[in-house]
Amino acid sequence: MMRTAIDRLSQAALRRHHIGVKTKGLRFRGQLYVFRYNSGQYDVYLNDECLMSLPTSNVQSAIQMFKQQA
Numbered sequence: 448m449m450r451t452a453i454d455r456l457s458q459a460a461l462r463r464h465h466i467g468v469k470t471k472g473l474r475f476r477g478q479l480y481v482f483r484y485n486s487g488q489y490d491v492y493l494n495d496e497c498l499m500s501l502p503t504s505n506v507q508s509a510i511q512m513f514k515q516q517a
Contacts, residue, residue, distance in 0.1 A: 471506050475517070482509055
């Protein structure tokens with residue numbers, strides 16, 4: 448739980464400097480996957496481990512691509 452609080456504080460600090468952080472959680476097949484935007488692509492994380500990178504800047508298309516590959 449501490450890591451989540453730190454992440455929210457760091458996101459707020461970045462937004463203060465006009466740097467956006469795009470993060471979305473998705474519960475899929477009993478697991479919580481995190482989609483994080485990173486320089487033109489979305490990285491998919493499970494338990495803080497990067498599983499794959501999806502070449503899109505739209506989170507909805509990233510989720511669709513992820514579900515097709517899973």
